Amino acid sequence: MAAKGLKREQNKYIFLFLTPALLTIVAFTTIPALTTLSYAFFRWTGFHQEGFAGLDNFRRLFSFPFRDQFLMALRHNTLVFIGIFITQTALGILLAYALYRLKRGQRFFRTVTFLPVIFSLVVVGYMWQSFLDPYFGPINQLLNNLGLDFLAKPWLGSSTTALPTMAFINLWRWVGFPAIIFLSGLNAISTEYLEAARIDGATEGQVFRKIMFPLLAPSMTVISILTFIGAFEWFDIPFVLGGVSGNPAGATDTLALMFYRLAFGTADSGANEIGVGSALGVIIFSIVGIGAAVGSNVMRRREVEQ
């Protein structure tokens, strides 16, 4: 076939093969994402757009009663981020290193470590909710039987323990993910460096601290960014375990739950506030976007070439 004919045929396929995918993305991702920004600047009655509102929706978000809800939710997201970032990263690295050093049985332990990641958060949520049931749940029974009565409490029902308990459930479900990412980071490190250090008399601890840990920086960047995004868009676990109002008494409210309430109302009141909700959406998106951009910039600088 002549080159010109090939070029013409290719042009046909470029158009034919790209259009369906691009149209789907534009229609159901790009357009909604762009319009969600514009919604924040309009007045709304139910799902009907009224008139231009300027910055009124943002002003309302930052005044009574939304302001207090917003600040409390923001605080919860921040606490959850700090909590799960520390525990998931630390435990993830330890598990990855343990898997890395394992010669036999690595496949079994890797499969088990990653298993909860495939679970639906609904299944995980209801499973732990049943286990933690204050009256009938096996966990409190076990604690009582072991003479640890003071630990047997309504873990999800008390406003001091509910949020940490949900963060723990999140950890149980997700820690296998960072573990596998860090494991593939460790596997990517050339063994020549490690051998050289060992020949020079470095202990295994020194090899880890001085060589492996710095070379894990790319995995660390990925995990930190994903944890940050996940924590500030945290929705499923608090929704399943604490409902749309963040029970008990708002102790587990998050930005995403508040956004959902503003967009679609609650079970008791169907009234929604799309304008204020969209303003909150813009703010969540800014937090996540700016945080991820700044974070990845700072963290990339720590990364060294092998």
Next chain:
Amino acid sequence: MKTFSSKLFFRALLITNAVGVLIPVLFLFNSSLRDSNEFVTAPFKFASSPKWANFTEVWSNGAFATYLKNSLIVTGFSLVLILFLSTLAGFVLGRYNFRGNSLVYGFVLTGMLIPAKLAIVPLFIELKWLHLLDSHLGLILVYTSGALPAGIFIMTGFFKSLPSDIDNAARIDGASEFQLLRSILTPLVRPGLAIVGIYCAIPIWNDFFLPLVFLQSPEKKTIMQGLTVFFGQYSSQWGILFAGLTMAALPLILLYLILSEQFIKGLTAGAVKG
């Protein structure tokens, strides 16, 4: 001596973690085969005479089977669309040099950064306007759109990695561009299709947020959304609740045990370079 104790520490860590993962799951399975009273009075006993009636009760409830069927439909059709469209787009973006290639590719990549949850209100209004609210098709289109950027990204990478001699040899042998894609290249990018399939299908199967917002009719609900209904219905009938959870979770667990390597590779595909 020192390395011995650190070896012991890391082995103990792995075993503790494995126990922490497996005990709740096995406990769930065990309790799903016992009477609700037994779960309360003696939770830690082995289900020596398994009560399969819990499972038949869940199944005969009727709604549960419908939820499972709906999830299969939604996940299945989304998956077919995602694989088909990302193969076509990945082929063009990965193998053709043309003006605008990097522009289109860049646009696709920005799609990976948009969180679907925050665009939920415009999506809701858009689907309502298209009369696709409370329909499986609407849900399938939204899932497909959300997964396509990652799918195209992965497939483009796989198509790029194949040597270009293959194309020229096929063309000299008289293959059309379509034959080249269908008969020669597609079999070679099968590992990529497996990764995209797992990367997309599992979050769709497990999702309950979009069905929660988009589906209202009881007969259209998906399994994870249906579980919330189910939990209200059988409140504190533990044996039946656990049987329901087991039935919702077991298909994926079994698939995972057979294909664990592919699952791990697929689900971490977005986070690992190369």
